[in-house]
Amino acid sequence: MTTPEIPQRSWSQRWHVKAVGWTVLLVALLVGSSRMTGVDVGMFFSNFDQFTNLLVRMSQPAWSYVPIIIQPLYETIQMAILGTTIGTVFAVPFAVLAASNLVHNQWLRGFIRLILDLVRTLPDLLLAAIFVAIFGIGSTAGVITLAIFSFGMISKLFYEVIETIDMGPLEAMESVGASKVTIIWYAVLPQIMNQFVSYFLYTLEINVRASTVLGYLGAGGIGVFLQRSLSEFDYGKTAVIILATLVVVMVIDGVSNHLRRVLL
Amino acid sequence: MNMQTTMTNKPEKPVHLSPWRRWRWLIWLILVAGVYTWAITGLHFTGLQESAGSVSKSIVHGLVNPDWAYVYNGSGEDLVSLIIQTLAIALLGTFVSALISVPFAFWAARGDHEWGHLRSGSGKIVLTLIRTFPEIVLAIMFIKAVGPGSYAGVLAVSIHSIGMLGKLFSEAIENMDRGAEEAIVSAGGNSPQVFMLATIPTIMPEFISYTLYRFEIAVRSASILGMVGAGGIGTPMIFAIQTRAWSRVGIILLGIVVMVLLIDTLSEQLRKRLI
Numbered sequence: 001m002t003t004p005e006i007p008q009r010s011w012s013q014r015w016h017v018k019a020v021g022w023t024v025l026l027v028a029l030l031v032g033s034s035r036m037t038g039v040d041v042g043m044f045f046s047n048f049d050q051f052t053n054l055l056v057r058m059s060q061p062a063w064s065y066v067p068i069i070i071q072p073l074y075e076t077i078q079m080a081i082l083g084t085t086i087g088t089v090f091a092v093p094f095a096v097l098a099a100s101n102l103v104h105n106q107w108l109r110g111f112i113r114l115i116l117d118l119v120r121t122l123p124d125l126l127l128a129a130i131f132v133a134i135f136g137i138g139s140t141a142g143v144i145t146l147a148i149f150s151f152g153m154i155s156k157l158f159y160e161v162i163e164t165i166d167m168g169p170l171e172a173m174e175s176v177g178a179s180k181v182t183i184i185w186y187a188v189l190p191q192i193m194n195q196f197v198s199y200f201l202y203t204l205e206i207n208v209r210a211s212t213v214l215g216y217l218g219a220g221g222i223g224v225f226l227q228r229s230l231s232e233f234d235y236g237k238t239a240v241i242i243l244a245t246l247v248v249v250m251v252i253d254g255v256s257n258h259l260r261r262v263l264l
Numbered sequence: 265m266n267m268q269t270t271m272t273n274k275p276e277k278p279v280h281l282s283p284w285r286r287w288r289w290l291i292w293l294i295l296v297a298g299v300y301t302w303a304i305t306g307l308h309f310t311g312l313q314e315s316a317g318s319v320s321k322s323i324v325h326g327l328v329n330p331d332w333a334y335v336y337n338g339s340g341e342d343l344v345s346l347i348i349q350t351l352a353i354a355l356l357g358t359f360v361s362a363l364i365s366v367p368f369a370f371w372a373a374r375g376d377h378e379w380g381h382l383r384s385g386s387g388k389i390v391l392t393l394i395r396t397f398p399e400i401v402l403a404i405m406f407i408k409a410v411g412p413g414s415y416a417g418v419l420a421v422s423i424h425s426i427g428m429l430g431k432l433f434s435e436a437i438e439n440m441d442r443g444a445e446e447a448i449v450s451a452g453g454n455s456p457q458v459f460m461l462a463t464i465p466t467i468m469p470e471f472i473s474y475t476l477y478r479f480e481i482a483v484r485s486a487s488i489l490g491m492v493g494a495g496g497i498g499t500p501m502i503f504a505i506q507t508r509a510w511s512r513v514g515i516i517l518l519g520i521v522v523m524v525l526l527i528d529t530l531s532e533q534l535r536k537r538l539i
Contacts (some may be wrong), residue, residue, distance in 0.1 A: 030359060033352035037414035037495065044410055044419070051409035078303040085300075121524035122517075125400075125488040126498075129505050130513070134319050139307050213398045217491065220307075230404055238401065246396050 054235060061243060062236035069225055069241060073248055076221035079139050079214075080207040083146025084154075088200055091151050095158030096184065101167060119152035124210045128219040139220030146211060150203045157199045158192075165191045194263045201256040208252045212245045319508075326510025327517065334515050341500070343519045350496035351523070353414050353489070354482035357421025362475045365426050369433030387434070395427025399485055403494040414495025421482050421489070429478050436470040469538045476531045476538075483527050487520050 012018065033039075097103055098112045127148055131141035169187035178186075215223020222241060229237035336344045372387030403420035410416050444462035453461065490498025497516060504512035 026359075029355055033356040036349055036352040037356060037418050039356065039415050039418055040410075043415075047409045051405065054405055054408055074306055078306045081299065081303040082307065117525065117528075118521060121484075121521045121528075123484040123488045123520075125491060126501065126517075126520070129491065129502060130323065133505050133508070134316050134323065136316070138309075140309050143307070209396065213400050216400055226398070226401065230401070242397065242401065245398070246393070249396050250392070 057235040058239040058242075060236050061239040062234070063240065065237045065240045066244065069222060069244055072215075072222045072225055073244055075139060076211045076215075076223075077208060077248065077252070079142045079221050080146060080204060080211045083143045083211070084150045084200065084204045084207050086143070086147035087150030087203075088154050090147070091155035091158060094151075094155045095162060096188075098155065098159040099162035101163055101165070102184075102188070116152060116155050119148065120156065122148075122152075124149045124214065125217060128214045128217045132218040137218035137220075142211060142214045142219035142221055145214060145219055146207050149210065150207055153206070154199060154203050157203075158196060161192050161195045161199070162188065198260045198263050201260055205249075205253050205256050209249055212249070322508070322510050323513070326512070327514040329511050330515035330518055331509075331511040332515065334512060335519075343497070343515060346490075346497045346500060347519050347523050349414055350486045350490075350498075351483065351527070353417040353421060353486040353494075353496050354479060357418045357486070358425060358475060358479040358482045360418070360422035361425035361429055361478070362471070364422065365429035365433050366471075368426055368430035369437055372430060372434040373437035384434075388431075391427050391430045391434075393427075394424070395431070397424070397427075399424040399489070400492055403489050403492050407493055412493040412495075417486055417489045417494035417496055420494055421486060424485070425478055425482060428481075429474060432474040432478075433467075433471055436467050436474065440467050440470075473535045473538045476535050480524075480528050480531050483524060487523070 094112055094116060098109055098116060100109060103109050124145060128141060128145040131144050135141045135144065165188060169191070170183055173183045173187050211221050211223075213223045213226070215221040215225070216227045218224065222245060226238065226241050229235070229241060334343050336342050339345075368387065368391060372384050372391055374381070374384040399420055402424055403416055406416040406419040410419065440463075444466050445458050448458045448462045486496050486498075487501075488498045490496040490500075491502040493499065497520060501513065501516045501520075504510075504516060
C-alpha cells in the first residue's frame with residue numbers, strides 16, 4: 001500500500017504571505033490617512049456637547065416653515081423629472097453606439113465608452129458649481145447638471161441592458177434585409193423597453209435625492225432654502241427641510257418602486 | 265369527422281378586452297403628459313445670463329490651458345497633496361463606515377423568525393433615514409463639532425455611507441448560502457462558533473467587494489465635501505470657481521477625473537479577483 005499523498009502547503013501559503021501583506025498594506029494606508037486628515041477621536045468627544053446642542057436645536061422643527069418650502073419642493077421634483085428626461089434622450093443613441101452586440105466597430109465603441117466613463121467621473125455638485133457660474137443662480141443650472149449626471153448613468157445602464165438581449169429576432173430581420181433603424185425599432189426596442197423605463201425611474205429616484213442638495217450651490221430647488229437656514233443658524237428650519245425632503249424622497253421611491261414592479 | 269367538428273367550432277366568445285385594458289395606454293399617456301406639463305410650466309427658466317457665452321468661452325479656455333504650476337509646489341496646498349488628502353478622507357471614512365455597518369446589517373437582515381419582520385423592518389427604516397440625510401448637512405454639522413477640515417469630512421463619509429453599506433450588507437446576509445452554517449450546527453457548534461467559522465467567511469468576500477464599491481462613491485463625495493469646508497480638493501475648487509480662476513478650475517477638474525478613473529479601475533480589478 002502506498003502512503004496517501006498529503007497536499008503540501010507552499011512557503012507563502014504556510015506563512016499567509018498574501019493575507020499578512022494585505023493587512024499590512026491596509027493598516028499602513030489607514031494610519032497614513034488618519035495622520036493626513038488629522039483625525040482625533042478625543043476632540044470629537046470633547047466637542048460632543050456642541051454636536052448634541054446642534055441636534056437638540058434640530059429636534060425642534062419650525063413647523064411654520066412648511067408652507068414656505070412647498071413650492072421649492074415642487075421645483076426640486078420638476079428639476080429632477082426634466083433633468084432625467086433630457087439626460088435619457090441624449091443617452092439612448094450613445095447607449096446603442098456603446099453596445100458590443102449592435103456596433104461591431106471596436107474603435108467607435110471604445111471612443112464612446114471613454115466619453116461615457118469621463119462623464120461619469122464628475123460628481124454632481126461639482127457640475128452644479130460650474131453650471132451656476134455659467135447660467136447664473138436658478139433652476140436652469142440644476143436641470144442641466146442633472147441632465148449630464150443622468151446621461152452618464154443611464155447610458156451605461158442602457159448599454160448593459162442592450163448587450164443582454166436575445167439576438168434571434170435581430171438575425172431574422174437582418175437575413176431578410178432590414179435596415180439598421182428598422183432592426184432597432186422592431187427587434188431591439190420591444191425587448192428592452194420595460195427595463196429602460198425601470199432604469200429611468202431608478203435614475204429619477206437618485207436625481208430627486210441629488211436635486212435636494214444642488215440648490216446649496218445656487219442651482220435651484222429646496223437646497224437654496226437648506227443653505228439659507230444653515231447660514232442663518234436656524235436649525236429648526238433645517239430640520240423641517242430635511243424632514244420634508246425625506247417625505248418627498250420616500251413618496252417618489254414608493255411610486256417608482258411600484259411602477260417598476262408593475263413593469264418587470 | 266372529429267377534425268371537421270373541431271374546425272367548425274367557433275370560439276364561444278370573441279376575445280374581449282376589458283375597457284381598462286383597452287384604454288390603459290391612453291390613461292398612461294394622459295398621466296405622463298400631465299406630469300411633464302406640470303414639470304415644464306412649473307420651472308422658471310430665467311433667460312440665459314448675458315455673460316453665459318463669454319463665461320463658457322473662458323471656461324473652455326481654462327480647461328484647455330490648465331494651470332500646470334498648481335500640480336505640485338511643495339506647499340501642501342497643491343493639487344497632488346489635496347488629492348491624496350481627498351483619497352485619505354474617502355479611505356478612512358469608508359473603513360470606519362464598513363465596521364459600523366456590520367451590526368446595522370445584521371439588524372436589518374430578514375431572518376426566519378416570526379418576530380424578525382419587526383426587527384428587520386425597523387433596521388431598514390433606520391438605514392433609509394441615514395441614506396436620505398444629505399451628506400452635505402452632515403458635513404456642516406460635523407464642522408460645528410470638530411472644526412473645518414478633513415476630519416469633519418471623514419466623519420461625514422463614515423456616517424453617511426452606513427445607509428448604503430448597511431443595506432447592501434444586509435441583502436448579502438439575506439441571500440447568503442446557509443450550507444456552511446448548517447454544517448457547523450450539525451457538528452455540534454454553538455452560535456459564536458457558527459458565526460466565526462461559517463457566517464463571517466461566507467459573507468466576507470461580498471462585504472469587501474461592496475466596501476470597495478462604496479469607496480469609489482466616497483472618493484466622489486470626498487472631492488465635493490470640501491465645497492462646504494470639510495477638507496480635500498473641493499475647497500480650492502469652489503474658491504477657484506468663485507474667483508473665476510478658470511485655468512485653476514481646469515487643472516483641478518483634470519485631477520479629479522484622473523483620480524476617479526484610476527480608483528474606479530483599481531477597485532474594479534480588485535473586486536473581479538474577489539468574486
